[in-house]
Amino acid sequence: MGRQVSTTEVSALHDFCVKHFVTHYDVRLELVDHLATSIEAIWEQNPNLEFEHALKQVYAGYGKTGFRQLMREKEHAVEKAANKGILTALKALFSWPQIGLVITMLLVCYFFYGYYERGNALAPGIFIYVFSCIALILDLSINVKLYRWRKQLTQPLLTVQTYAGFYATYIINYVIISTLLKPLFSEQNESIFTANPLVFVWCALCCIGCILLSIAHYRYAKSMFQKAREHYPMAFK
Amino acid sequence: MRTSELYKGSLESLVLQLIGKQGEMYGYELTQRAKELSAGNLNITEGTLYPLLHKLESEGKLKSVVRPYGNRTRKYYSLTPEGKHAQAQASERIQAFIEQLQQFLNPKLA
Numbered sequence: 349m350g351r352q353v354s355t356t357e358v359s360a361l362h363d364f365c366v367k368h369f370v371t372h373y374d375v376r377l378e379l380v381d382h383l384a385t386s387i388e389a390i391w392e393q394n395p396n397l398e399f400e401h402a403l404k405q406v407y408a409g410y411g412k413t414g415f416r417q418l419m420r421e422k423e424h425a426v427e428k429a430a431n432k433g434i435l436t437a438l439k440a441l442f443s444w445p446q447i448g449l450v451i452t453m454l455l456v457c458y459f460f461y462g463y464y465e466r467g468n469a470l471a472p473g474i475f476i477y478v479f480s481c482i483a484l485i486l487d488l489s490i491n492v493k494l495y496r497w498r499k500q501l502t503q504p505l506l507t508v509q510t511y512a513g514f515y516a517t518y519i520i521n522y523v524i525i526s527t528l529l530k531p532l533f534s535e536q537n538e539s540i541f542t543a544n545p546l547v548f549v550w551c552a553l554c555c556i557g558c559i560l561l562s563i564a565h566y567r568y569a570k571s572m573f574q575k576a577r578e579h580y581p582m583a584f585k
Numbered sequence: 586m587r588t589s590e591l592y593k594g595s596l597e598s599l600v601l602q603l604i605g606k607q608g609e610m611y612g613y614e615l616t617q618r619a620k621e622l623s624a625g626n627l628n629i630t631e632g633t634l635y636p637l638l639h640k641l642e643s644e645g646k647l648k649s650v651v652r653p654y655g656n657r658t659r660k661y662y663s664l665t666p667e668g669k670h671a672q673a674q675a676s677e678r679i680q681a682f683i684e685q686l687q688q689f690l691n692p693k694l695a
Contacts, residue, residue, distance in 0.1 A: 378635060425643075
C-alpha cells in the first residue's frame with residue numbers, strides 16, 4: 349500500500365470542497381473520497397509530490413468550471429428523483445388498501461352533492477368548508493413535522509434541501525374560503541356556490557387532490573429523511 | 586467520430602454491467618475500471634458519473650451503503666433485484682445491437 353491521505357488532509361479536502369461551493373455534506377462526502385483516491389493514485393507514480401500539488405493536479409481535471417458542472421448535474425438529478433419519488437408515493441395511494449381512503453372521500457362528497465337535488469346548498473357548503481380545513485390542518489402538520497426533521501440536521505444535505513415541500517393546499521384553501529364560500533355565509537346567502545353545483549365538485553376534487561398530495565409528500569419526505577439518516581448519521585443531531 | 590462518443594448512449598447499461606460483475610463498486614473504482622476495459626477510450630467524468638449513479642439509485646436499480654474507509658467515508662453501490670433485471674435486459678440489448686452493427690459492417694457474413 350502506497351502513501352495514503354492523512355486525516356488532516358481529508359479535513360483539508362472538505363475545506364477545499366466548501367471553498368469551491370460544494371457545501372452539501374452528502375455530495376462532499378463522496379467527492380472527498382473521490383479526490384483522496386485520485387490523489388493516492390498520483391502518489392503511486394510520484395510519492396514525493398506534495399499534497400497541495402497533487403490536489404491542484406486532480407482539480408485541474410475538472411476543467412475551468414471546477415465542481416460547478418458536477419453540482420448542477422447532481423442538483424438536477426436530485427430534483428428529478430424527488431419528483432419521481434412523490435409520483436411513486438402518489439401512485440401507491442391508488443392501490444389496496446389505501447384506495448379505500450380515496451373511495452371514502454369520493455363517497456362522502458357524493459353524499460353531500462345529493463343535497464343540491466333537495467335545494468339545500470348550505471350543507472355542502474359547510475362540508476366543503478370543513479373539508480378544506482381538514483386538508484389545511486393535515487398539510488400544516490406535515491410541514492411542521494418537516495421543519496422539525498430539518499432542525500435535526502447539523503450539516504446541509506442536498507437530497508433534503510432540494511425538496512421544498514407541498515404548499516398548494518394553502519392557496520386552494522384561500523381560494524375556496526375567501527372567494528367561493530365567504531358569500532355563502534353572508535346575509536343574502538347567495539354565492540356562485542349555490543348557483544352552480546359544479547363549483548362544489550371542483551372544490552371537492554381540489555380538497556381530495558390536496559389531501560392525497562399531502563400524504564404522498566409526507567410519505568416521500570419520511571422515507572427521504574430515513575434514508576439520509578441511515579447514510580449520513582454524522583449530518584444529524 | 587471518436588470512440589468515446591460511441592460509448593455515450595450505452596453509459597447507463599455499462600455502469601450496470603460493471604457493478605453487476607463486481608458486486609459492489611465505488612465511484613472512483615467505476616471510472617478506473619471503465620477506462621481500463623475500454624483501453625482509455627471511455628473516460629467517465631465525475632459530473633456524469635455521480636448524477637447517473639444517483640438517478641439509478643432513485644429508480645431503484647442501485648442501492649448504496651456508506652462505510653468508513655480509513656480516515657474517510659466511502660459510498661459503495663450495488664445492484665438491487667430490479668437492477669439485476671435491468672442489467673440482464675441491457676446485456677441482451679447490447680448483444681443485439683452488436684449483432685446489428687455486424688450486419689452493417691459486414692453484410693456478407695450476416
